Amino acid sequence: MEPVRKEELDSEACGSHAPKVKACPRPKPGEAAGGCSFDGAQITLLPIMDAAHLVHGPIACAGNSWESRGTLTSGPALSQYGFATDLNDSDIIFGGEKKLRESIDYIAGRFAPPAIFVYATCVTALIGEDMDAVCKEAAERIGVPVIPVNSPGFVGSKNLGNRLAGDALLQYVVGTGEPEPDAPLGVNLIGEYNIAGEMWDIEQLMTSAGIPVTSRITGDARYRELTWAHRAKVNMVVCSRALLGLAKQMESRYGIPYFEGSFYGAKETTYSLRQMAYLMNDRDMERRVDRLTEREESRLIQELRPYRKVLKGKKAVLYTGGVKSWSVISALKELGVQVVGVGTNKSTEDDVRRIADRVGDDTEYIPEGGAGRILKTVRERKADIMIAGGRNMYVAMKEQIPFIDINQERHKAYAGYEGLLRLAKELTYSLANPIWKLASAPAPWDKEGAYDR
């Protein structure tokens, strides 16, 4: 497996700074799917668990979305509060800056958070609220960082929102604090949001190998640890093209080397851990990683055996955003599952190249077209299971296709060696469930064939 570090590929990341920008494709009205930039920014920043996250706008953006993400906390839960300035008619006409100022003061006074993130929305962007100024003034007044996140929904896609949130971190947070003097410096995990507790599995692995985590960006993070992220020795970008910009900026500003990796599948996990140790430039650590990965891999082979027997030769259609499409393929291949169709809707050319490295020639690429297009592939390729985001779960259910949720709403952690085992189990249980047979058989009185379906 080759480390990927080609500059020209990075410029293709959607919404990149690079001069030769390949513009984000305009979403097609009438057949667009997926969230907006505001959603993306929240996905990236809400895992900062002890901070307050205040949405500046009328109610829908906050009211329709708070508490809808599967990111978990090991302690503070302030980020699970839904804060909104909840603008009404007259606020829209006369401006909501006063309300924003008062809201910030109120939250700071009552909840004493280490920082407040303030999100712009389409409406506040349209009526020209000067959020940056209000935040700056408030931060000085209350002595707590108040960070404006300028990622209103209509600027673009979810990916762009991730990136804009990364920009906000770089501009306002990273480099504003220092770690404890005797804390060992190690790796930043960028773009890992602790969905279903995946961050904890990864941290445990890193601890066993003696690789210190400096900042978690941002899964289960505390605000303070982000402020000293610039002291890390290595950046790992976990499954997120959108935050590549953050890693690149940190490389040029602070000289922190970075690599892209994934924790889906044993091979990718081993590669990622080795790469960390290699970039840390620590011989001992590399030996520890080797020992750990060998032990874990051989244990995994044993434990996977019964599941591999069931899963061998099963066909799956994989439909998920960007990076995950190639990283999950590796995991599925290790389980003996054949990927017969793969979504490339949010993938960059680089992602597609990596998908091509990992699948056979007969795999179908599904560029876009939503649920109908996926179903067509499932039927034509006679797939046994569909692996996609929660949005498509009930599409599969109505077509009575076994399904595994792989996106941000999922409830099972699939990262690392343990995660692969969990994925194997989930796939097996899903395929073996009696419901598929029950649902496909008609009611006894319909067996004469009059049943129209």
Added chain:
Amino acid sequence: MTVNRRPKPAAINPIKIGQSLGAVLALQGCYRAMPLIHGAQGCSAFPKALLTRHFREPIAVQTSALQEMDVIFDANRNLEEALNVVLSKHRPDIIGIIGTELTDVAGVDYQTMLKSYKRERNMRGGLAFSVVLPDFRGSLESGYSSTVEAMLDEMIQQVGHRGARTVNTRQITLLPGSFLTPADVMELKEIISSFGFEVIALPDTSTSLSGHLLTGFSPLTRGGVPLDSMLQSLQSGLTIAVGASMERPARRLHNALGTPYKVFSRAMGLKATDELLHFLHQISGEPVPVRYCWQRENLLDGMLDAHFQFAGMSAVAALEPDHLVAVSGWLEELGVEQKALIASFETPLVAGLEREVWVGDLDDAEVLGKGSDLWISNSHGINGAERIGAAFMPAGFPVWNELGAYMSVSVGYRGAMEWTNKAGNLIMRREAGHREGSIRHR
């Protein structure tokens, strides 16, 4: 009584939901429909995700996917493009264009655009309408009822000039409020039809969001009231509206077609059901079916059994206005003290209530409901209920911590029984937990 608000600048843990979500919900109850949200991608992605999470069903919705430059230059170009795609690809029978805060603030005139679009395309045989639903007013409930009203308006216009209307006195149009589950709508339909009426529910979520496998996936709604039944409903001899928010659509039918209407603003509990059945009995001349007489006996007996549990108990409820009033009526019959009632926004019904009502959020529920034994709200309330040590009873929208919440019944005697038992069980379990805890500490 007046409606109170706690003075605080920000909403904390809101129960209010964008109006456009209510519109999407209403359209799910119409067969082969497509709601088209005129806004940014998130304006449709969030409602879709939330509705899917609650109903565990695929939700039909599309978006005009506005981006910054579209809003500045020509948002309607996107809408036209979206209409073209939706019409040519999916051929919906009903299409509802839902204006958002974004189009409202930007001053986009899509009503005129839709009119000329319909003229140019000669859109016959289908129903296309638009509704203005910015989220800085109202909530789910108002978005839902405004959409039903706009839909009726369009139907009336379409049929109006087709000449005289023959009134079918045996046919009743049911306008179910937004807080009713698919199972509630089914129960109401059954109750009304048991008196010999034909019922057309509009919208009818009982045949769409209740879940079925009769067809596979479709990008359009997979069930609900079909367009021809909707148009046929204009000949009904009576409109029954459940929930005060549905009075406006009912009045619309009355004003345009002269259809008399009856509003049941309290839908839950013994008295509310008595009122409904008595009314149906009077207008039909039919006796109340034996099964409802039995259910009434069962309910009364069940309430007797449960009254030990509810003695001295208090509750806090935070819901959409109509739902709140219905739940308050039911709590009153149980003799449960109502510590605080919190509505998502102010409506005439709530303002006219004889009890103290607050307009606010779940943070207010936590503060005002301190010491309550029972907490009734959507699933966002789980943490707040835990913080004040109340038993959590999920209700309203969205509910994600329970399977089949969308199939629970609250109307009729059966519904009152289901809720009474559920709440009683929750309180019993909580007390058992307290006992266990106190033994362990000793």
